[in-house]
Amino acid sequence: MATDYVDAGVAVDNSALSHLTGSAPPVVKGVTYDRILNARSEPHNWLTYYGAYDGQRYSPLDQINKENVKRLAPQWVFQAGSVGLHSGKSTYSFEASPIVVDGVMFVSGWDGWVWALDARNGDLLWQYRHAIPFDVSLCCGNVNRGVAVAQGMVFVVTLNAHIIALDAETGKKVWDQTYGDVRAGESATVAPLIVKDMVIVGSSGGEFGNRGHSDAFKLETGERVWRTYMVPKPGEPGSETWPDDGEAWQRGGGNCWVTPTYDPDLNLIYYGTGNPCPDFDGAVREGDNLHTDSGVAIDADSGEIKAHFQYTPHDLWDYDSTMEHILFDLDGQKLAAHFDKNGFMYILDRTNMQPVRVAPFVDRIDWGEVDEKGNVTPKIYPDAEGDPVHFWPGPAGAKEWTHACYNPNTELLYCPVQDVGATATRRRRDFKESIPYWGAGVAVDLEDMAGSISAFDPRTGAERWRWSNDIPMCSSLLTTGGGLVFGGEPTGEFNALDAESGDLLYQFQCGSGHHSSPCSYSVDGRQYIAVPTGWGAWTEGFLPGMLGARQGSALFVFALPED
């Protein structure tokens, strides 16, 4: 006998079945461009990706210092986990830098997650999850590097190349714009940057042969302001560095998958751009291939490229230059510091992007030579089809995307260093949209590797000290007014070093490797250090010797005991 169905009702938000508050205090309403400009004047907050526009990753907070850091202890842990079958199930990694505004933390996870947390105790205030297609193209794992906040909203990109604005009090979506083509292999992982009344984002997908770009949108409406391609079309400045009888520029790469820094006085946004495509087969793209592997200064209002310096012309080693340009003034000079994948540290005049000083920052470099002006002489590279070629640094670089920092008190730069090589064997292939386009088979060394946190004097390029590790270091560093440098290890340890000597002062095992960006903030006068942990991403590319290490999904927050 047929019976009526039981009414199961309407599906509800997962959040309704969890112990979360559902709203956050209206702390972001008052976050304006002027406040972000002066972010370091409110050191209790971490208002923008690098803490301030200059990318120094320096917190003036000094409650935690060299003398007392040994008493540091975890205060709370936020565990994220995962649900169901999602994209990049084996490559998710917690890579964000948290943002903190007046006691509220905003942090993104992999796979479309954004969380608002009480920064004092880790209570979940609200959560948002953008549904990410399972089949989205991800060269380097299911990751997201963080959010931006301003004018009552939280901004985040999604793996399927949307930029969305959320209400910072509720986590509800305000606007949503698509800025990449997932059918072309594009994705998005970058933490947005607020500049004036715009939110700035960039493309990911450099292993799929797309044409990298940065995009600016109006904060309030999501209306596009400009798009700038990093690879010129025929006839545009720089197009002479591409074959004029081919299609190479169309697939040229130069993606913008790391947050830029910004000089408000010069009104210049400093991007590092990604590798050319195909990564290792240069014969199909003769020429220098501008503006790949470059530091590019673009006008904030128009997006126009004003100056550039190319670190690795005609790259054959996958040496992206996406990593940050740290802005600082020294001896009356406006400088930018950049640690490139190719193993060299560049101190540039940031008014014109010309090198002031170039020096190696890793022990083993044999791919080529770079002189003090930045001129490159290639030595070892994949050339003949099918011929294996070993070179240092490998394609993950002597420094990965994770960030260096600068302490204005010590006037030193601190860099996470990776010393690992790789073998590439050129294998030409035809380009097909959305299919990986490397032009080689690549195996990164499983043994004979090392790493360090190294301190450098930007005046001379000389290494001041080195804290050595038996495996590469690949998490961002944080330096503080307490004279400390913080950084995590791939094996899970979170370390505090003396910024002047490099001595290890504190260590805590977080249970999973670090591949993220720590920050510092304070609430009610108590200083905290926050660090997401969770090993994963493209481990096969930067540290395959740790491919089998434990994944994780926890954010740890440390402080001194209240007594």
Add this chain to the structure above:
Amino acid sequence: MSPTAQTGVVDVADLDRQNGTTLGRILGRGTVGQAEEGSDGKMRATVRIPEDELVFEPGIIVIPHGGELELTLINDDKNTHCAVLPSNGDYQFIWLVNHSKGKANLTLDGPGYYWYGSRTGNDEGRGLTAAIVVQGDAPGEAKIDRPPQPQP
């Protein structure tokens, strides 16, 4: 003993049922259903959980573009299941007791596809994992400025 164990030959149909070659039904099987688009712009589709099959049927729902999907879920089984479904904003959860019927309102981007499943016990592994396929393209203003490229 399953037919495969007896003959050593795996029949695809024997992967598509409970306690055949495998313990459950392997993922990605079942029929394909198409959502209908209403005059209000909302897309609508229905999936069922047949008795003792531990699957959503159709196993694949296709919607023509990103947008709102009203999915009706019917549990014809004599056991209780549920569904955790993707949607922009948050996962959507619905409890489906024996012989029940409910709805989920989903907002999804296209193109691409999404898995959903029943998170009770290991329903997902036994076969209660199904897909929503969203057709379409990125909007023109999001596409890369270049001529059409060779396709795979």
